[in-house]
Amino acid sequence: MIAPSASLLYGLCGAVLIGLGLYGFVAHRRLIRRVLAFNVIGSGIFLLFGASAYRDPAAGADPVPQAMIITGIVVALAATALALALIVAHARLAQSGALPEDETHEDGSEDAP
Amino acid sequence: MIASLFDLTLCLLILAVAGAAVFGRAAFMAVVFFIVYGILIAIAWLRLGAIDVALAEAAIGAGLTGVLLLAALSRIMRNIDAPEPAPVLEGKTIATGLASLVVTALVAHAFLTLPEPRGLQSRVTANLADAGAENPVTAVLLNFRGWDTLLESIVLLAALLGVWTLARDDAWSGRAGLRHVTRPGGVLAQFGRILPPIGLLVGIYLVWAGSKQPGGAFQGGTVLAAVWIVTIMAGLMQAPRVADRALRAALVIGPVIFLALAVAGVFAGAFLVFPPAHAGWLILAVEAVLTLSIAATLAMLIFGPPEGEEKR
């Protein structure tokens, strides 16, 4: 069996993180958990991207994807800050941590905020 | 490079901690695990030879995002430890799980079938002498892909504007964020006195060293923002008023000067061109003002909109 390279391992890890975050993003009802899952998706994508930059270690790491990842990390933070500010404002007005359509299950039970 | 046992252990740990962050019952526990996850990802970046990215991930991805999540959580929930009800295994849940598995498989397949690496390392190295920085990532960020960084600084500003629009009308132009009451002479106050000199030094060093070693404006700006936040939380300074002119000048000076230099480049050749003879100090100048703006913007994003007096 061929020994896996480091970049392959981290790339696959990134792919699993994307799936994990996607599940959390859809399945959670509370908005703050969705923002957290969104960040997991984001860092999974960055890990995938960064692993593809390191596929040929003899040539060194490719700096262009690394610069793009740094840009992505900062932009993800900006988006997270805006999303969380909106969630806090919504929670103050609606007294709930989830959107109205997510609060009631099909069987009529409700969540704690 | 062959993956070592360390890489395998790190990946498994990353997945376990991410699972705890996503599936954890209590929201507070999930946020704490997310911070740990951010630090582990930073170590993964070290293994992938991306030290600048590791610095940015540890400072911004783990540190600042964790602070944002904790602050938002404390403002939303009355009782942090109240667990979310266990997810009911509905058809929706199974479908979501299947969709996630399919997405993971597709992405993994796409990654495994990537064409042979034809990276841009050689092109960057060939032109590095004219770029004005010895650190290739800094050269890419501020020269070769300066367009991305210019837009990124404007995006940061736009996000801050979005956060500020959430202030109530009567609270506008007040001090940003909640009020911090601290015991003078306490642990937090003393920490707020000891940290700033060291923090300022570390932050400025990170920016200065970014041209030759790993570092840069974003990493240094985050350290400076953290120093400012700690000083305000320790009660040694008040949070600035949103209408404060010095604050607004600090927020916009980075994008404005970068944009001005980009337009001035039109007379030197094309938009956003640094002539190789002057690229060195131009990049340093841009990094200096960009660091100031990034530090101010990140700190203001953490504080949030001005809260004003609560009218009952």
Next chain:
Amino acid sequence: MSDLFTIVMTAAGLIFFAAGTLGLIRFPDTHSRLHALTKADNLGLGLIALGLTVQMPGLADLFKLVLIWALAILAAGATAQLVARVAAPADLGEEPRSPTDATGDGETRRR
């Protein structure tokens, strides 16, 4: 020889970290957990830093390593104190104290 020193010191540091983590998991309340974390982890970090000093190529790198260790201890000590002060009334079953009280340290409130 220096590699051996590094390995021994790092291993000793890891033992301390393991002890601190064990204390975090097994101790019953916040204060004893904080005790285990600060004592064991700071000493563990110090041993690891000591083990790495022989690997540093220059004096500047050595200084940076010591600075990292000092900052880590400073931050860990300050946060441990703050967590302990907040957790103290809860552990004793009392009401949360006000921040201007002699043992409270600070809080965040609306303006």
